[in-house]
Amino acid sequence: MTGRRKEGDPSLVRDQVLSFMKDHARAGAQRRQTRAPSPSVAHAATAFSDLPEYKQIMAQETAGELLGIGNPFFRSHEGAASATTVVDGRSLINFASYDYLGFNRHPEVLRASKDAIERYGISASASRVVAGERPAHHELEEKLASFYEAEAAVVFVSGYLTNVTTIGTLLGPEDLILHDEFIHNSALVGAKLSGAHRRWFRHNDVAELEKILQSTEGRYRRVLVVVEGVYSMDGDIADLPKLIELKSRFGFWLMVDEAHALGVIGKTGRGTSEHTGCNPRDVDIWMGTLSKTTASCGGYIAGSKALVTLLKGAAGGFVYSVGLAPALAASARTALELIDREPERVARMQSNGKLFFELARARGLDTGVSVGCSVIPLIVGDSMRAAQLSNDLLAAGINVMPIIHPAVPEGLARLRFFITSEHTPQQIEFTVATTAEKLQALVSRNFGVGSVDIEAVLRRMAGES
Structure with a gap:
């Protein structure tokens, strides 16, 4: 569906941030071109901090900080990760491991x-x-x-x-x-x-x-x-x-x-x-x-x-x-x-995938085109909402990672659940129910990119230029 976007539309706010980043990078490049060359260095290389790709990452981080979203990436695991893991001393149900058949500690x-x-x-x-x-x-x-x-x-x-x-x-x-x-x-x-x-x-x-x-x-x-x-x-x-x-x-x-x-x-x-x-x-x-x-x-x-x-x-x-x-x-x-x-491992993993998939669909969660095997996404759409949902689930004892642009197209941000043979039905049932509740709470608050104070983002980025 296409049409004019209204003020406050999350995609419009996101585009404003990205547009600012591009303009900011262009303006910085123009300023550098007009500066007198340094007496000691006639041709200085472009600073990595002036690259538009860096500006995009910083814009996402700044928007996350303004919304109070902790960085969900690079969580340090303190042991072997499979159906469970330990992060910061806490035992968590883990859906962020590729160890589909539990061989990592076999x-x-x-x-x-x-x-x-x-x-x-x-x-x-x-x-x-x-x-x-x-x-x-x-x-x-x-x-x-x-x-x-x-x-x-x-x-x-x-x-x-x-x-x-x-x-x-x-x-x-x-x-x-x-x-x-x-x-x-x-x-x-x-x-x-x-x-x-x-x-x-x-x-x-x-x-x-x-x-x-x-x-x-x-x-x-x-x-x-x-x-x-x-x-x-x-x-x-x-x-x-x-x-x-x-x-x-x-x-x-x-x-x-x-x-x-x-x-x-x-x-x-x-x-x-x-x-x-x-x-x-x-x-x-x-x-x-x-x-x-x-x-x-x-x-x-x-x-x-x-x-x-x-x-x-x-x-x-x-x-x-x-x-x-x-x-x-x-x-x-x-x-x-x-x-x-040990073919029972394959059968158990497939059974777990089917259970997770059916429970998620029953709760009205958007699993996209997944068929319910090793990878089951939960489509959230809004990148900020996906990141916060990951953090909310972490607080509830569940480790699952958000996938945001550019790994997936804009508007298709998601949590990606990896299903293993070692997950128990109880872990799966708890995770699906908790995910549905936490997501509904964010939706009710209209939490996401549309909640970003765009002027604050612009001021913060301008101050760093």
Whole structure:
């Protein structure tokens, strides 16, 4: 819906703040240009504090201070975080952990990590190409390949790096990358750095993707389509059968990011292919992270032997980066083995996700397009309201983080609940009920961006210039 916005509209106030920030930055730049050069420094570099990106962050912080909102980010956890955690000496119900199957403190995972440290030390100490290769890497890669029924797999030191370096290696200026509008930032950065042409399609809209493929057919050397199995911000699932059908007609490479799907969906936790009944070999590039279900760190690619050979020989993020720490490789491999041996964890996590989702919907909470698995967002809309709701829940004994712009589009701020196998039904019931009550209290007070004293924000920022 469109139309004229009235004075006091939260979006109008936000735009005023952002507009001021831009004008403030421009004015500062003009002032610097008119100043006489320093006798000792003829060409001073721009101060980081004068950058518009910095001004935007400071405007958000200033508005938060005026509303009395404590910074909800960078909370320090005093131990291993799973279904519960400890912050500032308080035990909290925790919905801010990727430990979907509770492997972070599993005795076998800890033992595998400790044994690897005893044998290999802390670090691989070099790039795997020159001196960092260890048996633990091969064991993990073989397990990942079998998980996806792929010919081979390769692991990297970072999940973010995995997307950046893989896309950058495979695509170039003569190519086209098509991606879901809600794809992870790491894929966007990889696409930009590759130099390839890039277009997005509406979220999970395979019909629009087909139209783009029709209009661009034959114009590019290579075409890559990138989607997520379970979307990290919205908690819904890619339409893999339709994507594979399009692939059979248009001949593009299909890349699926399984960061939040591995061990989460599918009867045995095999991810998107098992959940949708598709043959995993119909996907060219399976990508995922080791920091979620496998309670480790790093990323991986699974696919054909040729793909993996190419990445091991040409991907800068592999060739020029230190090898994955052997202890991390060993713990991730053990977690994958436990998914096979302890399937009840997958079933329990899926049951918990369904319970949370159904209770939230029953209380009238907006869960967006989530299907109720590992990621369940609560759409709040207003960034200030989302931050305060997170703080109110913290005071009530619940740790859950707000997601605000630029991580999500303006007007779609949310709390993002990560569901694990270790949450109890009682914890879930208490959390949903408390969240509904705290949110209603904020709505009743009209708490949010519209409550900001815009003049105070302007005075505070002007005083800091």
